[in-house]
Amino acid sequence: KAGVTQTPRYLIKTRGQQVTLSCSPISGHRSVSWYQQTPGQGLQFLFEYFSETQRNKGNFPGRFSGRQFSNSRSEMNVSTLELGDSALYLCASSWTGTRIYEQYFGPGTRLTVT
Amino acid sequence: KNEVEQSPQNLTAQEGEFITINCSYSVGISALHWLQQHPGGGIVSLFMLSSGKKKHGRLIATINIQEKHSSLHITASHPRDSAVYICAVGSTDKLIFGTGTRLQVFP
Numbered sequence: 001k002a003g004v005t006q007t008p009r010y011l012i013k014t015r016g017q018q019v020t021l022s023c024s025p026i027s028g029h030r031s032v033s034w035y036q037q038t039p040g041q042g043l044q045f046l047f048e049y050f051s052e053t054q055r056n057k058g059n060f061p062g063r064f065s066g067r068q069f070s071n072s073r074s075e076m077n078v079s080t081l082e083l084g085d086s087a088l089y090l091c092a093s094s095w096t097g098t099r100i101y102e103q104y105f106g107p108g109t110r111l112t113v114t
Numbered sequence: 115k116n117e118v119e120q121s122p123q124n125l126t127a128q129e130g131e132f133i134t135i136n137c138s139y140s141v142g143i144s145a146l147h148w149l150q151q152h153p154g155g156g157i158v159s160l161f162m163l164s165s166g167k168k169k170h171g172r173l174i175a176t177i178n179i180q181e182k183h184s185s186l187h188i189t190a191s192h193p194r195d196s197a198v199y200i201c202a203v204g205s206t207d208k209l210i211f212g213t214g215t216r217l218q219v220f221p
Contacts, residue, residue: 033208033209035209037155042211042212042213042214043200043202043209043211044211045208045209045210048207048208055207056207056208058208088155090155090157092157101162102147102159102162103147103149103159103162103209104159105149105156105157105158105159107154107155107156108155108156108157110155
């Protein structure tokens with residue numbers, strides 16, 4: 001069974017631009033969660049999608065948004081990029097959610113904002 | 115105070131040593147996860163616990179729900195165990211992460 005895939009793996013953008021990252025979960029998984037990892041803040045929860053609906057959201061500004069498609073693939077978008085958005089963005093999939101099911105992480109997208 | 119605290123932050127060991135990493139949390143949880151992150155960023159889920167103890171190869175994870183504490187043990191450590199180990203708790207539909215323990219095992 002194929003693992004979680006994320007595209008692109010690396011991305012360089014300039015301040016003010018927007019970016020879209022993609023995550024394809026393991027086949028059959030319906031929950032996709034997104035995380036941001038920075039050296040200063042560590043891993044932080046962005047949001048979770050389940051059956052095309054955002055089920056939970058972390059403490060991030062509205063510039064961070066996401067969506068999930070009917071095939072469970074998910075995208076996250078960051079608009080008006082800031083230098084502080086430079087981070088590793090990870091997605092994880094599970095059967096139904098983060099609480100009681102094992103999370104399977106993708107390799108991440110490393111975003112650099114210059 | 116962070117909701118999930120890990121100790122130690124850094125750990126060095128000689129090959130073959132027994133290693134313990136601790137995790138304490140202050141929130142109600144549905145499950146606790148131990149994750150491993152290698153250089154380059156990929157994260158692998160090692161264990162998910164809601165009670166008791168689990169073992170996989172040389173890795174053992176325990177959790178005490180009453181004391182809100184979990185431990186990850188590595189027996190007969192090996193240089194390939196060098197990685198960052200992260201404790202995460204499942205709380206209200208999201209994961210809350212500890213800051214991680216950087217482990218280096220030398221031959």
